[in-house]
C-alpha cells in the first residue's frame with residue numbers, strides 16, 4: 001500500500017496538545033506528515049510564523065517522518081507542490097463539522113484528486129482550541145495540560161516579559177535606583 005504524504009494545515013497559534021495528539025496519530029498512518037502553517041492569514045496572530053515554526057519543530061523533533069513547513073495562498077496548490085495525496089484535519093466535536101465539511105468540499109472542488117482525512121484527537125483535548133488557550137492565558141489563567149510545556153513557557157514570556165528575566169535570574173533595577181551617569185566635567189587640559 002502507498003501510504004504517501006499528507007499535509008496537516010492550520011494556523012497553530014499556538015500549537016496545543018490537541019494538535020500534537022493529531023500529529024502523533026497522523027505520523028503513524030502516513031509515510032510523511034507535513035505540518036503546514038498558513039503564512040498569509042487575515043487574523044493578527046499572537047505568535048509570529050517563525051515562533052510557531054520553532055515551537056512545532058521542537059515538539060516534533062522525535063517524530064522522524066514529520067516535517068514542519070509554511071505556505072501561502074491556496075492550500076491545495078501547496079499540497080500539490082509537495083506531492084501530498086491527502087489533507088489531514090482534526091474534528092473535536094460536532095460543532096467543528098460544518099466548517100470542516102465546507103472546507104473539505106471547497107478543497108475538493110479546487111482539486112478533486114486530494115482527499116481530506118479527518119481524525120479525532122484524544123477526548124481529553126476535545127474542548128481545547130488555540131483561541132481558548134490564548135483567551136485563558138491573556139486573562140492570566142492556567143494553561144497547564146492544554147498546551148505542551150514549550151508553548152506554556154512561550155505564552156508566559158509573551159504575556160509577561162518580566163518572566164523571562166526572572167527565569168534567567170536577571171533582576172531589573174527600578175529606574176529610580178539606577179546609578180546616575182557621572183556628569184562631572186573633565187577639566188580641559
Ligand code: PNS
Pocket residue numbers: 009010011012038073074075076102103106107
Ligand atoms: O487552524 P485553522 O485556522 O482552522 O486552519 C485553517 C486553514 C489554514 C487550514 C485554512 O484557512 C486554509 O487552508 N487556508 C488557506 C487558503 C485556502 O486554501 N482556502 C480555501 C480552502 S477553504
